Each structure stands twice: as C-alpha cells, then as structure tokens.
Amino acid sequence: MRCDILIIGGGIVGSSIAYHLARAGRGGEIVVVEPDPTYEFAATPRGNGGIRQLFSLPENIAMAQYGLAFYRDFETEMAVDGEPAPIGFKRRGYLLISDAGGHRQMEQNFRVQSARGVRADCLDRVALGVRFPSLRTDDVALAVHSPDDAWIDPQSALQGFRRKARQLGVRYLTDRVEDWRGDGRLARRALLASGETVEAGVHVLAAGAWSAEVATSLGLALPVEPMSRDTYFFRAAGNIEALPFIKTETHLAFRPEGKGYAGGLPDWETPPGWNFEVSPDDFEARVWPALARRIPALERLKLERGWAGHYARNRLDLTAIVGAWSGGLDNVYMAVGFSGHGIMHAPAAGRALAELILDGRYGTLDLTRFGYARVRENAPYREIGIV
Ligand SMILES: Cc1cc2nc3c(=O)[nH]c(=O)nc-3n(C[C@H](O)[C@H](O)[C@H](O)COP(=O)(O)OP(=O)(O)OC[C@H]3O[C@@H](n4cnc5c(N)ncnc54)[C@H](O)[C@@H]3O)c2cc1C
Numbered sequence: 001m002r003c004d005i006l007i008i009g010g011g012i013v014g015s016s017i018a019y020h021l022a023r024a025g026r027g028g029e030i031v032v033v034e035p036d037p038t039y040e041f042a043a044t045p046r047g048n049g050g051i052r053q054l055f056s057l058p059e060n061i062a063m064a065q066y067g068l069a070f071y072r073d074f075e076t077e078m079a080v081d082g083e084p085a086p087i088g089f090k091r092r093g094y095l096l097i098s099d100a101g102g103h104r105q106m107e108q109n110f111r112v113q114s115a116r117g118v119r120a121d122c123l124d125r126v127a128l129g130v131r132f133p134s135l136r137t138d139d140v141a142l143a144v145h146s147p148d149d150a151w152i153d154p155q156s157a158l159q160g161f162r163r164k165a166r167q168l169g170v171r172y173l174t175d176r177v178e179d180w181r182g183d184g185r186l187a188r189r190a191l192l193a194s195g196e197t198v199e200a201g202v203h204v205l206a207a208g209a210w211s212a213e214v215a216t217s218l219g220l221a222l223p224v225e226p227m228s229r230d231t232y233f234f235r236a237a238g239n240i241e242a243l244p245f246i247k248t249e250t251h252l253a254f255r256p257e258g259k260g261y262a263g264g265l266p267d268w269e270t271p272p273g274w275n276f277e278v279s280p281d282d283f284e285a286r287v288w289p290a291l292a293r294r295i296p297a298l299e300r301l302k303l304e305r306g307w308a309g310h311y312a313r314n315r316l317d318l319t320a321i322v323g324a325w326s327g328g329l330d331n332v333y334m335a336v337g338f339s340g341h342g343i344m345h346a347p348a349a350g351r352a353l354a355e356l357i358l359d360g361r362y363g364t365l366d367l368t369r370f371g372y373a374r375v376r377e378n379a380p381y382r383e384i385g386i387v
Pocket residue numbers: 008009010011012013014033034035036039041042043044045046047048049050051175176177178206207208209210214229230231308309310311312336338339340341342343344345
C-alpha cells in the first residue's frame with residue numbers, strides 16, 4: 001500500500017504525532033503501524049503519568065507547559081462524537097527534594113523555571129516540614145514544590161489520542177515493521193510482519209525503546225536503549241496528608257494513586273535490556289527502606305503489586321531526540337529517547353514534528369537543539385538536576 005506519511009509505533013508519542021498531523025489537515029493519508037493495540041509491553045501504560053515543569057532545559061519546561069495545558073483540556077478537546085475522553089487529570093503538584101548535594105543546581109533550575117512562568121516555591125528544610133509534615137527533612141538541603149503540576153492516567157490518554165486520530169482519518173495497521181528500506185537519498189518503504197509493504201513520502205520513527213532496533217535496517221544509528229524500571233503499588237497503614245508527586249535526588253519517585261501510592265526507586269546502574277520480572281525482594285531490600293526513610297509513616301505499608309516498564313533511554317544525554325534525520329535520508333523524522341518524560345512531552349513533540357513535516361520549520365516551539373545533529377556530533381544536550 002501507499003500513503004503520504006508513515007508513522008512507525010503507535011504509543012503515546014506516535015499517536016500524538018498522528019493526531020497533530022491529522023488536525024492540521026494537510027498531511028494527506030497518514031498510516032500508523034502498531035503491532036499491539038492493547039499496548040501490553042509499551043512504556044506508555046506502564047508509566048506514572050506525571051507532568052512537571054521542573055526541568056533545567058528551556059525546551060523541557062516549555063514542552064511540559066504545553067503538555068499540562070493540553071492534558072487539562074483533553075477530556076473535552078479530544079471528545080469523539082460528543083463522547084468525552086477522561087484521563088484522570090489531577091493537579092496535585094510535584095515536589096523535588098535535594099538530598100544528595102545538588103541543592104545549588106536545584107536553586108539555579110528554580111530561577112530558570114520561575115523566569116519561564118512556572119509557579120513554584122523553593123523550600124528550606126523548615127518550610128518543607130511545615131508544608132508536608134509527614135516528610136523526614138533532617139537530611140534535606142532544599143526542595144522545590146510546583147503546585148500546578150499534575151498527573152494523568154497514561155493508558156486513557158493514549159487511547160484518547162488514538163481514537164481522535166482515527167476520527168480525523170488516520171489509519172492504524174495492526175502490524176510490525178520488520179525491515180525499512182531506502183535508496184541512499186530517501187526512505188522508500190517499510191516491510192511488515194504480515195508480508196504487506198507500506199510505501200510513503202515521509203517516514204516517522206516513534207517506536208519507543210524499540211526504536212534503535214527498528215532504525216538499524218535503514219542504517220540510522222540511535223543511542224536509545226531499553227532501561228527496565230519497576231513500579232510498585234502499596235498502601236500506607238497510617239494517615240498521611242495529601243502528597244504531590246515526589247522525586248528525590250536519591251532517585252525515589254512516587255505519587256498517590258487511588259487509595260495508595262505508586263512508584264519506585266530506579267537503579268541507574270542496571271544494565272540496559274528488556275526485563276519484565278519484578279522483584280518483591282528488591283522492594284523489601286531497597287525500595288521500602290528508602291520510602292520509610294523519607295516518610296517514617298511508610299514503615300507500615302502493604303505492598304499489593306508491582307510491574308516493570310522500560311524507559312527509552314538516550315544514553316548520550318537522557319534528552320529526547322526529535323526532528324529530521326540530519327545528515328541521513330531526507331524524508332526520515334524521529335521522536336525517540338524520551339527517557340522518563342514521554343507522556344508529558346508527547347503533546348508538544350507531536351505538535352512540533354507536525355509543524356516540521358508540514359511547514360519545513362518549527363512554528364510554536366523551536367526544538368532544533370533536540371535534533372539528531374547532536375547525536376551525529378556526539379554533543380550532549382543534557383538535562384541537569386533530577387531526571
Ligand atoms: C516506570 C515508568 C514511569 C514513567 N513515568 C513517567 C511519568 O511520570 N511521566 C512521563 O511523562 N513519562 C513517564 N515515563 C516515560 C513514558 O512512559 C515514555 O517516555 C512514553 O510512554 C514513551 O512513549 P512512546 O510512544 O515513545 O513509547 P511506547 O509507549 O513504548 O510505544 C512504542 C510503540 O512502538 C511499538 N513498536 C515496537 N516495535 C515496533 C515495530 N517494529 N514496528 C511498529 N511498531 C513498533 C510498540 O508496540 C509500542 O506500542 C515512565 C516510564 C516508565 C517505564
């Protein structure tokens with residue numbers, strides 16, 4: 001078959017790109033190839049759905065700001081035939097905690113964030129303890145609280161993007177790209193597991209942690225690898241005040257979920273690779289002590305379940321790679337390597353890539369510095385602070 005724009009991977013990033021292209025109404029025929037409409041192993045439904053403006057890079061802040069506004073209005077804006085698209089948007093804030101010596105950087109980031117319109121408070125140990133009395137603070141140098149930040153249910157958002165994109169005419173093929181071919185100047189076609197071939201004028205790679213593997217057949221080298229990350233759902237035995245999404249320099253990351261909490265303690269030393277096994281022993285040995293250390297009331301908790309998901313980690317600089325394949329085939333674009341931020345950044349990445357593909361340049365948010373050129377030149381553009 002033939003189409004104008006082929007998108008490889010229909011997770012939240014690929015589906016946002018498809019939606020933004022279709023919404024513009026100038027993309028022609030758009031096809032998304034996605035092997036699993038249930039998204040069992042994709043990162044999106046396994047993510048925590050957090051949206052925070054607390055970054056150091058201006059692009060990351062601006063993308064989160066667009067994401068925040070986009071998800072706030074998602075339920076009505078993405079309604080299909082009058083049926084709303086609820087995504088459980090909860091504006092409960094984020095709290096970043098400096099407990100490993102990075103407080104000067106956190107303060108510097110806070111200034112950058114404030115200058116860019118982020119409403120946040122810089123809290124010393126005493127102020128932090130007053131605002132969130134359940135927290136242990138004696139080892140905290142500084143914290144930043146952004147009450148406007150939020151979280152969503154990522155699977156609902158993904159299905160909402162997909163439904164709306166289809167309503168706007170996007171076609172989803174339940175199939176897998178097995179081979180990707182070009183002629184030295186342009187990408188030409190994708191060969192699918194079913195034996196079908198898709199020829200397209202524009203090719204977009206958005207296959208999450210599978211992206212590097214898919215890209216190989218076209219000769220596109222990507223520093224993107226799967227990083228397994230366990231999440232646990234647990235309930236506290238005692239009462240704790242309403243908490244925001246908490247992230248610490250010592251890598252604890254968790255937030256309220258229903259009547260309990262969801263989160264974990266990623267081990268950045270874990271070698272890259274696929275691993276869907278979750279270890280209750282690891283929860284007991286590493287995660288629980290870290291939780292109880294930060295919130296003593298969590299010394300009593302009930303672990304109910306755990307699951308593993310995979311970051312598409314960009315080992316160059318942990319920052320997403322968005323844009324054209326500069327120095328490569330002219331009609332290939334990508335939105336890959338989002339590490340732990342692809343849900344919050346999917347709306348902005350989709351809008352930006354749609355502009356670049358349709359107009360040849362960015363219109364609303366310039367993501368040039370996120371481009372592939374830095375991979376080719378081995379010039380990291382790194383987020384500094386808590387990632
Ligand atoms: C534990 C955890 C917590 C997280 N928390 C957050 C958070 O709080 N906030 C946030 O913003 N982000 C978070 N993330 C990150 C976020 O989940 C990802 O960045 C985001 O979901 C990436 O979306 P994606 O569409 O690129 O990838 P995916 O959702 O993985 O989608 C990629 C798709 O490509 C498809 N695919 C694979 N191979 C092929 C092929 N050969 N042909 C065609 N299609 C193919 C797959 O089936 C898959 O559906 C978290 C991630 C994890 C693991």
